[in-house]
Amino acid sequence: MSAIATDYPWTSQPLIAVAPMRLICLSKLASEVSNAGGLGFIGIGSDASTLEAELTQAKSQLTVKSSNDTLPIGVGFLLWAGEPLLQASLPLLANFRPAAVWLFAPSQPDQLAHWTTEIRKATGGKSKIWIQIGTVAAAVGVVSSCQPDVLVVQGSDAGGHGLEECAGLISLLPEVDDAVTSLCQSKSVPKPTLIAAGGLSDGRGVAASTLLGASGAVLGTRYLACPEANLTKGYQNAVLAASDGGVNTARGKLYDRLRGTKDWPAEYGGRGILNKTWHDHKAGLSEEENQRLYDEAMQRGDEGWGDGGRLTTYAGAGVGLVKRVQPASEITREVREEARKALKMERL
Ligand SMILES: Cc1cc2nc3c(=O)[nH]c(=O)nc-3n(C[C@H](O)[C@H](O)[C@H](O)COP(=O)(O)O)c2cc1C
Known part of the structure; x- marks a missing residue:
């Protein structure tokens, strides 16, 4: 046995x-x-x-x-x-x-x-x-x-x-x-x-x-x-909508920083679905402005995720099968x- x-x-x-x-x-x-x-x-x-x-x-x-x-x-x-x-x-x-x-x-x-x-x-x-x-x-x-x-x-x-x-x-x-x-x-x-x-x-x-x-x-x-x-409906809907996790998710520390999660040892990062927060960061938006927009999105409830969403959506590269x-x-x-x-x- x-x-x-x-x-x-x-x-x-x-x-x-x-x-x-x-x-x-x-x-x-x-x-x-x-x-x-x-x-x-x-x-x-x-x-x-x-x-x-x-x-x-x-x-x-x-x-x-x-x-x-x-x-x-x-x-x-x-x-x-x-x-x-x-x-x-x-x-x-x-x-x-x-x-x-x-x-x-x-x-x-x-x-x-x-x-x-x-x-x-x-x-x-x-x-x-x-x-x-x-x-x-x-x-x-x-x-x-x-x-x-x-x-x-x-x-x-x-x-x-x-x-x-x-x-x-x-x-x-x-x-x-x-x-x-x-x-x-x-x-x-x-x-x-x-x-x-x-x-x-x-x-x-x-x-x-x-x-x-x-x-x-x-x-x-x-x-x-x-x-x-x-979890919120907005988060769950973002998981259902995501596909092709190799390009539409990534591991990193940006989402942790913006949501105020600061305790993880340096060698760890969180994998999440990419949204406007990530794409704006890659396009050169300052972290200060990104934080402001993130905090604003927090006030929008479920609408903070999804099309044009900015909120953290931790999920793995297998998300497209969900x-x-x-x-x-x-x-x-x-x-x-x-x-x-x-x-x-x-x-x-
Ligand atoms: C939203 C989310 C939160 C997680 N939180 C934790 C956690 O608190 N502690 C932990 O040991 N692992 C956590 N994990 C990682 C899991 O232990 C596991 O390694 C991972 O979910 C497996 O990959 P999958 O998401 O592709 O199924 C989390 C994973 C996800 C998706």
């Missing part, structure tokens, strides 16, 4: 997970994904003040059961928020024992190992540790220092924040797989499960990533088009079934 089937016994394979998108993927969306046989991650991000309420709500919304005394859901943290976030979260993690805890974007080298140790201690090892990385070097470093249960391999097409410099999944995933396999063999330690992330918007991408070495996939952008996502709004449970089942079909797993 695979580690995924043992650790998350309510799930079906290949595993489909929704990314812990801060402020967007809350207990409602995460619970729906778990209830559909996937794994939902609540995006707690950098602020633990909502953690107890989100986990309490999830507990009442979840209809699936985990056999190992855990809550069948995950929680995602952004480590650059530092020690106060960890200390505020540990008692709640100990109490609720989510099946998975997702760690991303440390600002100091030893943070991942520290968080891993403390969370394992607090939950008696019941909450499995997922660490998202974007390079082969990071994968090797994290496996050596933390021995995570799961490595989420994030390719450059991913929506939202990721490394400004990293490869696409098609080359990154097999190279990570080879490097981690050989490291774990040489150290005689168990190999973490690999899960793919970045540009996977339907079952074909998920199937391809399993052929590259993953046991499942994390999707963010696709779930922006579901009623359970906590065509309609569907319930999160339907997305989860549809993507999984498409992947199974592509892999001819329906016979198994």
Whole structure:
């Protein structure tokens, strides 16, 4: 039996997970994904003040059961928020024992190992540790220092924040797989499960990533088009309208600066849909004037996105495959079934 089937016994394979998108993927969306046989991650991000309420709500919304005394859901943290976030979260993690805890974007080298140790201690090892990385070097470093249960391999097409410099999944995933396999063999330690992330918007991408070495996939952008996502209609419509993500999305820091998000470590940027803010910046508009226009657009509500829109619209390069709004449970089942079909797993 695979580690995924043992650790998350309510799930079906290949595993489909929704990314812990801060402020967007809350207990409602995460619970729906778990209830559909996937794994939902609540995006707690950098602020633990909502953690107890989100986990309490999830507990009442979840209809699936985990056999190992855990809550069948995950929680995602952004480590650059530092020690106060960890200390505020540990008692709640100990109490609720989510099946998975997702760690991303440390600002100091030893943070991942520290968080891993403390969370394992607090939950008696019941909450499995997922660490998202974007390079082969990071994968090797994290496996050596933390021995995570799961490595989420994030390719450059991913929506939202990721490394400004990293490869696409098609080359990154097999190279990570080879490097981690050989490291774990040489150290005689168990190999973490690999899960793919970045540009996977339907079952074909998920199937391809399993052929590259993953046991499942994390999707963010696709779930922006579901009623359970906590985002405005204007943002959602901009996601539905976008296509050809290689030219109509880009990763960078401009949107972070204008929306006032200033805490990310320097090596990260956010991938979003290009709009007037970006095009005016490229045409030489001063940042001061761009900020003024951005702030003005903030006052226009949903009209701040869309045609002539200026507001931040984080989404990945797979955005062109996102065509309609569907319930999160339907997305989860549809993507999984498409992947199974592509892999001819329906016979198994
Ligand atoms: C709108 C949005 C917000 C995100 N926020 C977070 C976050 O708070 N924490 C995190 O670890 N990853 C976050 N991510 C990145 C995801 O973990 C994941 O790598 C990505 O969504 C996968 O690529 P995809 O969007 O093409 O499916 C976010 C992604 C999106 C699209």
